[in-house]
Structures are given as structure tokens and as C-alpha cells.
Amino acid sequence: MDFERYPDSSFRYLTRADVIEAARGVDIVAAVADALRLHSTGRTVLPEEAYLGWTTPEGDSARLLAMPGALIPDGRPVVGMKTINASLGNPGRGIPRSQGFTLLLDPETARPVVLMEAAYISAMRTAAVTALAVRHLAVDAPRSLGVIGCGPLAQAHMALLVTTVPTLRRVTVYDLERSRAEALGAFIATLPGGEKIETVVADGAREAVRDAELVVPVTTVTEGYIEPDWLRPGALVCHVSLDDLTEAAVLAASTVVVDDWSLVRDDPRRLLGRMHRAGTLLGPDGTPRDGVTAQPGARRVDATLGELLTGDHPGRRDENEVIISNPFGMSVLDVAVADRIHTRAAATGIGTLLTL
Numbered sequence: 001m002d003f004e005r006y007p008d009s010s011f012r013y014l015t016r017a018d019v020i021e022a023a024r025g026v027d028i029v030a031a032v033a034d035a036l037r038l039h040s041t042g043r044t045v046l047p048e049e050a051y052l053g054w055t056t057p058e059g060d061s062a063r064l065l066a067m068p069g070a071l072i073p074d075g076r077p078v079v080g081m082k083t084i085n086a087s088l089g090n091p092g093r094g095i096p097r098s099q100g101f102t103l104l105l106d107p108e109t110a111r112p113v114v115l116m117e118a119a120y121i122s123a124m125r126t127a128a129v130t131a132l133a134v135r136h137l138a139v140d141a142p143r144s145l146g147v148i149g150c151g152p153l154a155q156a157h158m159a160l161l162v163t164t165v166p167t168l169r170r171v172t173v174y175d176l177e178r179s180r181a182e183a184l185g186a187f188i189a190t191l192p193g194g195e196k197i198e199t200v201v202a203d204g205a206r207e208a209v210r211d212a213e214l215v216v217p218v219t220t221v222t223e224g225y226i227e228p229d230w231l232r233p234g235a236l237v238c239h240v241s242l243d244d245l246t247e248a249a250v251l252a253a254s255t256v257v258v259d260d261w262s263l264v265r266d267d268p269r270r271l272l273g274r275m276h277r278a279g280t281l282l283g284p285d286g287t288p289r290d291g292v293t294a295q296p297g298a299r300r301v302d303a304t305l306g307e308l309l310t311g312d313h314p315g316r317r318d319e320n321e322v323i324i325s326n327p328f329g330m331s332v333l334d335v336a337v338a339d340r341i342h343t344r345a346a347a348t349g350i351g352t353l354l355t356l
């Protein structure tokens with residue numbers, strides 16, 4: 001068959017350790033900011049993600065996400081896909097809840113050029129989105145942060161925020177498993193700049209949120225529990241795990257920002273998508289979902305993160321407004337960061353060349 005006639009092609013394989021090593025030479029916040037700007041100016045391709053959920057033989061919830069995306073900057077397009085897959089029982093087995101691959105293709109031949117471990121990039125690009133939201137939406141010189149859920153995403157956030165928010169002095173952490181909150185505190189102390197930070201382990205989620213100018217929920221809940229009166233005036237909630245706020249908290253916020261409205265709109269599972277289906281959340285153009293009637297008291301999505309970066313939205317308007325950033329998670333950010341990591345890995349010989 002023709003398959004045997006064609007010349008072999010090779011691709012680079014990067015393990016998690018390779019990815020982490022190559023990422024040391026990459027400014028992940030800058031890569032994410034550039035990708036958000038491209039997205040905001042229509043120079044990305046972001047298809048709806050494919051979601052496959054199942055119950056594992058041991059009864060846990062598991063899911064596969066397939067997230068293709070492309071960036072069309074001046075010059076060479078960047079085309080790829082992340083597949084990130086998770087089982088809620090994994091942390092109890094001592095393995096990460098989620099792992100997977102990010103793949104980049106040659107934009108000319110569409111052949112794979114690099115395959116790399118996905119979870120590190122996914123966590124760091126998500127933390128970079130939070131760092132950018134803090135830059136544009138937080139009160140001036142924020143000093144206090146509340147983190148709910150103390151897994152890998154919480155660690156990734158701390159690794160970035162300790163340097164990108166140099167005014168940070170107090171971090172209050174809470175996890176259903178107290179040992180994970182304590183471990184996050186110990187991790188913060190090891191970070192460069194971590195010595196300036198007092199870490200407090202809270203006894204409940206409300207205590208973690210109460211005094212915090214920055215609130216980052218990184219749990220695995222599917223039902224909201226952060227009520228509007230839990231939040232102090234001026235709080236910025238970076239709603240990373242997407243289901244921690246109650247509907248009332250979203251309705252009470254002064255400003256709601258998303259990364260991409262179409263992803264939020266098309267997803268039936270997470271809070272904002274559910275609110276849009278119920279007629280309590282309107283799109284950025286102020287209209288309800290087709291076939292849905294807007295409910296009294298419904299609110300609009302105010303802006304995208306890209307609009308903050310391009311200056312099309314002013315960001316925070318006063319020191320007392322409560323702001324929500326709801327980053328659904330865009331494949332184009334993984335693809336953008338993976339591209340920079342691949343460039344660095346290829347230049348420095350990191351990784352292994354494999355035959356397709």
C-alpha cells in the first residue's frame with residue numbers, strides 16, 4: 001500500500017519534565033496576552049470544544065475534552081489541539097486529576113510537529129489569564145488573596161501571582177482536605193518572594209473569601225456556594241473553576257468579564273451557560289439566547305479579557321465595585337504557549353524525536 005512508500009516523518013515529543021524545562025525560557029503571561037489580543041481582533045480560530053463525560057468503573061466522574069485552535073498572527077499560522085482528560089478519583093490515587101497532550105501541526109502540511117504533556121501548560125496559561133485579569137480588574141496594589149481548592153491549579157496560580165502581584169502580603173487558603181491547604185502554604189513559602197507572604201489556612205470557604213481583594217476558586221464543585229455578601233467591596237473573583245459563585249453573586253457583581261462569549265454561551269454545564277439558558281444572563285450585545293425570554297433582573301456580560309488588553313474596555317471603574325472574571329478556558333492559549341515552548345525546545349535540543 002502507499003502507506004509503506006511514503007518517507008517517514010518525525011515529530012518532537014516533550015515529557016512533562018521537558019515542557020517545564022523549556023518553559024523556563026518562555027514568558028507565559030506575555031504569550032497569553034498576545035493570544036488574547038489576537039483573539040480579540042478576530043485572528044484566531046476557536047471551534048467549540050468536544051466534551052465526553054463518563055462514569056468510571058469505580059464510580060467517579062471522568063471526562064475527555066478535545067480543544068482545537070489556531071492563531072493567525074502576521075506570518076506563520078499556529079495550529080494545534082489540546083486534549084485534557086480528568087477523573088475525579090485521581091487525587092485519591094495519588095495521581096493528577098487531569099492530564100493529556102497538546103499537539104501542534106505544521107501549518108503547511110498539517111503533519112504533527114510536536115506532541116507534549118498538556119497539564120502543566122494548561123495550568124500555567126490559566127494562571128496567566130488570572131494574572132492579566134488582576135492587572136486590569138483588581139483594586140490598586142492588592143495585598144490579600146483567598147484561594148479555595150488547593151490542587152495543581154492553585155499551585156500554578158501561586159507560582160505566577162507571587163511575582164506578578166508583588167504587593168501581595170496575605171494568602172488565605174482553604175481546601176476540603178486540610179492537608180492540601182497546608183501543603184499549598186508550604187509551597188508558597190518555597191517560592192522566590194514567598195517569604196513576604198503570610199499564609200493562613202482557613203476553616204471554611206467564607207473565611208478564605210471574607211477579607212480578600214482577590215478571590216480564586218480552583219475547586220471541582222458543580223454547585224455554587226459563594227454568595228454576594230461573602231465578597232468585600234472591591235473584590236475581584238477570578239472564577240477559574242466556573243461553578244463556585246451562586247447565580248445571585250453573578251447578578252450582584254458590577255462587572256462580568258469572560259474570555260470568549262461563544263464558548264460560555266455554547267456550554268450547557270457551567271454556571272454562566274446555565275444562566276444564559278435560564279434567561280438570567282444576556283450576551284455582550286444585551287440580548288437573551290434565541291428562543292429564551294430575558295428574566296426580570298437579568299444582567300449582561302460586560303466585556304472580554306481581550307477587550308481589556310486592547311483598551312476597548314476600561315476595566316475597573318471604582319475601588320468598590322465587585323468584578324467577576326470567568327475564564328472558560330481557550331484552546332488558543334494552550335496552542336500559543338505550546339508554540340513558544342516548542343520553539344525553545346527545538347532551539348535547545350530538549351525532547352525526543354520520534355517517527356510518526
Ligand SMILES: NC(=O)c1ccc[n+]([C@@H]2O[C@H](COP(=O)([O-])OP(=O)(O)OC[C@H]3O[C@@H](n4cnc5c(N)ncnc54)[C@H](O)[C@@H]3O)[C@@H](O)[C@H]2O)c1
Pocket residue numbers: 091096097098122123126148149150151152153154174175176177180205218219220221239240241242327328329330
Ligand atoms: N477555567 C479554566 O481555564 C481552567 C483550566 C484548568 C483547570 N480548571 C479547573 O480548575 C479546577 C482545579 O483544577 P485542579 O487540577 O487543581 O483540580 P484537583 O482536583 O487536583 O484539585 C482541586 C482541589 O479542590 C478541592 N476541593 C474540591 N471541592 C472543594 C470545595 N467545595 N471547597 C474546598 N476545596 C474543594 C479538592 O480537595 C482538591 O484539593 C478544576 O475544576 C478544573 O476544571 C479551569
